[in-house]
Amino acid sequence: MGKTYxxxxxxxxxxxxxxxxxxxxxxxxxxxxxxxxxxxDENSKTLNLVYLAISNYYLKKLDESIYYATNLFNKKNxxxxxxxxxxxxxxxxxxxxKSLHDLKTFFKILEKIIYKNKxxxxxxxxxxxxxxxxxxxxxxxxxxxxxxxxxxxxxxxISYSKEYQKTTEKKDISWIYTDRAxxxxxxxxxxxxxxxxxNAISIEERNYRAFLYAGDIYKHFKNYNLAISxxxxxxxxxxxxxxxxxxxxxxxxxxxxxKIKNENIEDALEDFEQAYYTDKYCLRKYHxxxxxxxxxxxxILRINSRIKI
Numbered sequence: 001m002g003k004t005y006x007x008x009x010x011x012x013x014x015x016x017x018x019x020x021x022x023x024x025x026x027x028x029x030x031x032x033x034x035x036x037x038x039x040x041d042e043n044s045k046t047l048n049l050v051y052l053a054i055s056n057y058y059l060k061k062l063d064e065s066i067y068y069a070t071n072l073f074n075k076k077n078x079x080x081x082x083x084x085x086x087x088x089x090x091x092x093x094x095x096x097x098k099s100l101h102d103l104k105t106f107f108k109i110l111e112k113i114i115y116k117n118k119x120x121x122x123x124x125x126x127x128x129x130x131x132x133x134x135x136x137x138x139x140x141x142x143x144x145x146x147x148x149x150x151x152x153x154x155x156x157x158i159s160y161s162k163e164y165q166k167t168t169e170k171k172d173i174s175w176i177y178t179d180r181a182x183x184x185x186x187x188x189x190x191x192x193x194x195x196x197x198x199n200a201i202s203i204e205e206r207n208y209r210a211f212l213y214a215g216d217i218y219k220h221f222k223n224y225n226l227a228i229s230x231x232x233x234x235x236x237x238x239x240x241x242x243x244x245x246x247x248x249x250x251x252x253x254x255x256x257x258x259k260i261k262n263e264n265i266e267d268a269l270e271d272f273e274q275a276y277y278t279d280k281y282c283l284r285k286y287h288x289x290x291x292x293x294x295x296x297x298x299x300i301l302r303i304n305s306r307i308k309i
Contacts, residue, residue: 011035012031012032012034012035012038013031013032013035013039013044013047013048015031016028016029016030016031016032016035016048016051017051019031020051020054020055023058025055025056025058025059026059028051028055029052029055029056029059032048032051032052032055033052035048036048036049036052042083042086043086043087043090043091046072046083046084046086046087047087047099049068049069049071049072049083050068050069050072050087050102050103050106051102052064052068053065053066053068053069053072053106053109053110054102054105054106054109056068057109057113062113065109065113066113066114069106069110069113070129071083072084073129073132082132084132084136085136085139087103088100088103088136088139088140088143091103091143092143097144100140100143100144101144103136103140104137104140104141104144107133107136107137107140108137110133111130111133111137114129114130114133115130127160130160131157131160131161134153134154134156134157134160135153135154135157135172135176135179137149137153138150138151138152138153138154138156138157138176138179138180138183139179141153142179142182142183147183147186147187150180150183151180151183151184151187154176154179154180154183155180157176158173158176158177158180161173161176170203170204171203171204171207173203174199174200174201174203174204174207174210175200175204175207175209177196177197177199177200177203177210178196178197178200178207178209178210178213180196181193181194181196181197181200181210181213182213184196185213185216185217190217190220190221193213193217194214194217197210197213197214197217206237207237208233208234208235208236208237208238208243208247209234209247211230211231211233211234211237212230212231212234212247212250212251214230214233215227215228215230215231215234215251215254215255216254218230219254219258224258224261224262225262227254227255227258228255228258228259228262231251231252231254231255231258232255234247234251235248235251235252235255238251245278245279248278249275249278249279249282249285249286250286252271252272252274252275252278253271253272253275253282253286253289254289255271256268256269256270256271256272256275256289257289257292257293259271260293260294260297265297268297269297269300269301269304269305272293272301272305272307273301273305273307276301276305276307283307283308283309290309293309
């Protein structure tokens, strides 16, 4: 039997990363620029821009580095997330820890550049940019499971937001409190999480994620009625443009399960049906909940709703 040969070709992006590791920054820049030219995916383009900014920094071309970096903080409009947040969420879902570590390095570099500010480029709203960097460093650390660093940078972002309230929207402060609450929950610090959730909701009452985390806390303490109420409040604001489909399904699955615990079977069936018709793989994704659903309820879902379970 003949040998099986694996393809040796690599993308411009992979070649660029290899040259970056070898500290051949000019070659790396050339490959990243070519990669952007032939890439249609938005997240891939964003990642290329990150590495272009890093490469230019190591070449001490601060003007070019800032040019690439600051463009990544732009939004299509006020209702969209920045390219950076889309990228962080994308890498988290893919569990691409290597790229997330590179992002951490990038934010550290960018923070240094802005504080030194030796570039001739005028950085608009540098205070707001620094706050965004703190928030994103926290977000990346959170994705990597580095909760101590995540809490450190969430706290820095909150302090900075309070100090520079004129350049920070109230809605943004509410989201930072919410994300810090999530980190506290992961560490089992529920009292601190509750304080942050209360602060988040007092600033922005439509912050659905704060209600989602509140539901998780009440569920942990087995206060099922309040947990159901919190998940319902989260679903109430599900028409928000920032609402993620995954979070919508999360709220439905958990609320449905708690309704079964409260013997409210009919309403629970509606939640499971709604979740299933939104994502047919939800019962598989939430197998920990699915396996706890009583057989009688599963039979009803199979017969009446034609749900494979």
